Amino acid sequence: MKVLIAIPPEKFRDEELLIPVKKFQEAGVMYELASTHVGVVMGVYGKKAKVNRTFEDILLKGIDDYYALMIVGGPGTQVHLWNNRHLMELINVFNTKQKVVAGIDNAPIxxxxxxxxxxxxxxxxxxxxxxEMMKEDAIIVNKPVVYKDKIVTASGPEAAEEFASIIIKYEKSDPEFVPTSGKAGFAF
Known part of the structure; x- marks a missing residue:
């Protein structure tokens, strides 16, 4: 199973892509980049990434190969992804199929x-x-990373490592599950 990384066609936050990708590589987690179009995309600080799939293409072919959708933030995310109907449809499909949906920086919007x-x-x-988040009735928490019900949000580049770690944990197990010492899963 792979992580599908949604990235804007320009001006993504370099470290919000590079840090998770490095963590995925170290953990042996496969990933694939998708955007509004294929080709080379450039980050805010000049890093480049090659995109081979579009959101629309993935919608047409299905998401069975992926266990998570990770959305990278940055100025390009606001311009190109906040209102992208294909990406929104992908988010809904991932969520409906109980797969991980994750966004960092301004991508949670x-x-x-x-x-x-x-x-x-x-x-x-x-x-x-x-x-913007409050307009959509989300409850904002002042933490670097928040995860529940297979939805992971992170506040920015400084949280990229923890953000990636949570996404990785979802592939192997459920980081939300906390074992208890009581009977039948209840703590007494």
């Missing part, structure tokens, strides 16, 4: 715009993004 964060805790980079 596109997740919120699908409605799946309504009345749920999430985090986002500080600024106008908080207002």
């Amino acid at each position: 596109v997740i919120a715009k699908t409605g799946i964060l309504k009345k749920k805790q999430a985090t986002v980079v500080p600024g106008q993004t908080v207002r």
Whole structure:
């Protein structure tokens, strides 16, 4: 199973792609990049990435090969992804099939715009993004990473390593499950 990484066609936050990709490689987790078009995309700080799939192509072919969708943030995310109907449809398909949906920096906004964060805790980079999340009825928590019900949100590049670690844990097990010493899963 792979992680599908959604990336804007320009101006993504370099470290929000590079740090998770490095963690995925170290953990042996496969990944694939997708965007609004195929080709080379450039980050805010000049790093380049090659995109081989479009969101529309993945919708047509299906998501069976993936266990998670990770959305990279940055200025390009606001411009190209916040209102991208194909990406929103992908988010809904992943969520419906109980697969992981993850967004970092300002990417949680596109997740919120699908409605799946309504009345749920999430985090986002500080600024106008908080207002955008609140418009969609998300409950903003001041933490670097928030995860529940296979939805992972992270506040920015400084949280990229922890963000990637949680996504990796979902492939092998459920990081939300906390074993108890009581009988039948109840703590007494």
